[in-house]
Amino acid sequence: MVLEVAVLDVVPGRAEAFEAAFREAEAILCAARGYRSHELLSCLERDSRYLLLVRWDTLEDHTEGFRGSADYGRWKELLHHFYDPFPEVEHYVAPGAGA
Amino acid sequence: MVLEVAVLDVVPGRAEAFEAAFREAEAILCAARGYRSHELLSCLERDSRYLLLVRWDTLEDHTEGFRGSADYGRWKELLHHFYDPFPEVEHYVAPGAGA
Numbered sequence: 228m229v230l231e232v233a234v235l236d237v238v239p240g241r242a243e244a245f246e247a248a249f250r251e252a253e254a255i256l257c258a259a260r261g262y263r264s265h266e267l268l269s270c271l272e273r274d275s276r277y278l279l280l281v282r283w284d285t286l287e288d289h290t291e292g293f294r295g296s297a298d299y300g301r302w303k304e305l306l307h308h309f310y311d312p313f314p315e316v317e318h319y320v321a322p323g324a325g326a
Numbered sequence: 327m328v329l330e331v332a333v334l335d336v337v338p339g340r341a342e343a344f345e346a347a348f349r350e351a352e353a354i355l356c357a358a359r360g361y362r363s364h365e366l367l368s369c370l371e372r373d374s375r376y377l378l379l380v381r382w383d384t385l386e387d388h389t390e391g392f393r394g395s396a397d398y399g400r401w402k403e404l405l406h407h408f409y410d411p412f413p414e415v416e417h418y419v420a421p422g423a424g425a
Contacts, residue, residue, distance in 0.1 A: 230367055232377060246421050268329055268418035271385060278331060278418045286370060319367035319377045322345050 228263065230319045231281040231289050237309045242275050245309040252305040255298045256281065261288025286318055327362065329418045330380040330388050336408045341374050344408040351404040354397045355380065360387025385417055 237245045249267055256265055263282040270276035283289045293299060307313070336344045348366055355364055362381035369375035382388045392398060406412070 229370070230377075267421065269421040269423075271328070271417040271419060273416070276416075277421075278329070278416075317372070317375075317377075318370040320370060322366065322368040322376070324368075 228320070229283045229286045229289065231279070231283060231316060232319060233279045233314045233316045235277040235279055235310055235314050236273075236312060237275040237277065238311050239275050241309055245277075245306070248305045248309065252302050255302045256293075258298070259288070259293045259296065261285055261292055289318070327419070328382045328385045328388070330378070330382060330415060331418060332378045332413045332415045334376040334378055334409055334413050335372075335411060336374040336376065337410050338374050340408055344376075344405070347404045347408065351401050354401045355392075357397070358387070358392045358395065360384055360391055388417070 235245075246267075253265070256262060261284040263284065265279065265281040268278045268280070270278065281289065283293075345366075352364070355361060360383040362383065364378065364380040367377045367379070369377065380388065382392075
């Protein structure tokens, strides 16, 4: 299992629209090969900050499969314009399972 | 449910010792009131970076109960000297459940 972690800073005032767009985009994520589960959570300390956690079978299921898929264009179109700055994404595994 | 999120940058060369200390410290965390579950994961992109996710019943179970407990001194003693810089901790909830 690989956990994708992205802290998402949404443009102030756009949080509600972002959440609505995310509800539409979720179906794309859930249909991806290697997808296991995800959570979108809202930060208590910073307005308009979210955390996206996605569990994948492998790193490549995210970085190659999902990002290289035909549906990824729609994912970007729905979501990427909400972010400022554009998020850094990291991947985590159980200690000892990496690299 | 409140998710505590901490990105932990461990002093280079100390990752193995940190993981051993964390295995000892885990018992303190698991015994805390309001604790639900936790994961310690290792970053694929950055050496010596870890992610700690802890699920709590409430924010205060972490910020007041755990940090104010007698056992927290031992937690700090075991772990805090490994971190550089000292981590920022954030808390996340399901959208709409916050504040």
